[in-house]
Structure formats: C-alpha cells, structure tokens
Amino acid sequence: MSSTTDRFIDAVFDFERAVHAQDPQAQQQAHKEMHRLYESATPAELSQGGKRLADVLADVQQGPRSSIAVLIGACVEGGADPVVCAPSVLANLAVSLDDATEFAQRWAAADVGDAPDPEQVELDPELFEYFGFAPTLSWWTLDDWSRAGLAMLQHKAVRQKFGHAGREIIRERHDALGEVSDRWDKCLGYALIVLDDEPIIVLHRETGTGYTMRMTGIGDNFQLHTLLADALIGGGHIPGEAPAAEAVAMCRDMPGMVHTTGSFNLVAPDGSWIWNEGTPSDIPVVDGTRLLVLDPPPYPRTWPAGRFFPDMVGDLTLERVLTEAETAAWFQHVSPAKGPTDD
Known part of the structure; x- marks a missing residue:
C-alpha cells in the first residue's frame, strides 16, 4: 500500500499505463487523480513525474494533451528538470500555434464574424466538422500550450539547449498567428526573444x-x-x-x-x-x-x-x-x- 507521500507518482504510473493501453476512461481517472494529488506531492515525486509525463506526452490523446502539458510545467515549477521536460512541450507548442493559425484563417474565410474567445465561448463539437479537428482544438487549448511553454522558457538551460534558431521557429509561428488573430501572447512573445550572455x-x-x-x-x-x-x-x-x-x-x-x-x-x-x-x-x-x-x-x-x-x-x-x-x-x-x- 502506498504512503501518503507517493500517491501522486502512483497516479502518474496509472496514467502511463492507461496511455499505453489506449484506455481513455482509465486515462481520465488517472488524470483527475494527478491533479488532485499534485499539491501534496513531494519535490522528488514532481521531478520524477514531470519526466515521465514528458516522455509519454506525444502518445496522449489530443484532447487532454494540453492539460498534461500544463501539469508538466507545474512539475518543472516544483523542481522537475526543465531541460528534460521541455522538448516535448515546446514541440507541441509549435504545432499548436500552426494549427491555431489555420483555424483563424479558416474562420476569417468563412466570414462569420469575430473568431470565438475560448475563455468566453464553450467549444461546440460541430466546429470540428467545419474547421478541422486539430485547428479547432488548438484554438481552444492554445492558452494551455502557451502556459506550459512559458514554464520551460523561463529557464536559461532550456533557452541554451534550444538556442536562438529553435526559439525562432516558435516565434515565427507565434507572430504568424498574431497577424491573423488577436491571440498574440505578450508573455510568450517576450520569452522567445530573451537574451542570454x-x-x-x-x-x-x-x-x-x-x-x-x-x-x-x-x-x-x-x-x-x-x-x-x-x-x-x-x-x-x-x-x-x-x-x-x-x-x-x-x-x-x-x-x-x-x-x-x-x-x-x-x-x-x-x-x-x-x-x-x-x-x-x-x-x-x-x-x-x-x-x-x-x-x-x-x-x-x-x-x-x-x-x-x-x-x-x-x-x-x-x-x-x-x-x-x-x-x-x-x-x-x-x-x-x-x-x-x-x-
């Protein structure tokens, strides 16, 4: 039986198993448990949990993937190695920015008014059919990806690992989104151009x-x-x-x-x-x-x-x-x- 100090990492293990088994129901349950137990997790658990979640992130379904990225960011803020956790998060951020830009372009072409504000408008599943699954989902989850990316980019070791060229790819995609929408994020924009040494x-x-x-x-x-x-x-x-x-x-x-x-x-x-x-x-x-x-x-x-x-x-x-x-x-x-x- 697990002690009260390792229940968070138990939930991480359960989530990993559910992802590998492609069991959406078990993933959802473990996901809830991880969020519930995060506050009581030890630094050692957060360090281990952040790495394990980053390793499995690419296999998580697109729906909950952004929320898992936010949790990885929280683990980094709690002491997990940002260099280990950053690659999967930043790669997904770049893809999400591209997809969100595509959504904004398709929405503008449809000429149906202002694009929806994800903070004010609940996602209508019918939008997937008209604007595409990945673009629509990325539009609604973009704030999660930006938040997770910021958790990584605030660390010099991450900025050094990715270098100017790596961050420039994300910056260009972020700026492209800003050209077709009002979703340009000042914090993310500033983090992508921070100078070191x-x-x-x-x-x-x-x-x-x-x-x-x-x-x-x-x-x-x-x-x-x-x-x-x-x-x-x-x-x-x-x-x-x-x-x-x-x-x-x-x-x-x-x-x-x-x-x-x-x-x-x-x-x-x-x-x-x-x-x-x-x-x-x-x-x-x-x-x-x-x-x-x-x-x-x-x-x-x-x-x-x-x-x-x-x-x-x-x-x-x-x-x-x-x-x-x-x-x-x-x-x-x-x-x-x-x-x-x-x-």
Missing part, C-alpha cells in the same frame, strides 16, 4: 563615459533600467540616485516587486527612444554589439521594480569601463537625442 555597450552621454556589460535573462526594459542604475550609479561610475538594494535583488532572483524611480532615458544610437515597456532585444546592434545610450530622464518615472518573468533569473554585469578612445569611437555611431515623436 549578451554583450552590450552602454554610453552615458552626460559624462561621456562608456561601459562593456553583459546581460542574461532580462524580461523587459524596466528590469534592465533598474539593473543599469545599480551597476553604474550604485557602482560609483556616474552620478545619480541608485535604486534600493531590495529593488535590485527583485530584478535578479528575489520574489516580489517594489517601487523604484527611473534614472535614465534609454536611447538608441539614432536618437530614438527605447521604451521601458519593450525588451532588451529592441536595442540595436552596431558593429556586432548592442549599443545603448543613457540620457537624462525627460520626466519622473516610477514603476514596480522586479522581474517580468517571476521564475527567470536575471543578471547584468559590468565587465569593464571603456577607455576614452574606445568610448569616443562608439560615440561616433550616436546621433543627438530625439523626443519620443521625432522622426
């Missing part, structure tokens, strides 16, 4: 100084802005008010958010503004390296400092201060600062 040249216009830095796992430019102020102002390199240590820690790996005040205006080499609401990938590449200019803030800005992705560890390191000659060479690429609406 990315070098960046930062120029401070007022002092005429420059810095070589490196960023990893930064979800948006609010987070980047806070870490820049810590490294340069807090590090004593430029004048200004440094963010609180708590705000900096929350932008790296500490849970929560705390209000902070902006120290700069982030500017591209051509003088256009780089918005805090954007991502570090918005920073242009010049001579093979991203180049960012820091100007004085045009007006006071405050925001809750923290991480856009709560489970993604972020970091920004100052590698060295540029020499005067190096700084001057980089400033040759920089135009005068512009306002937000300047051409």
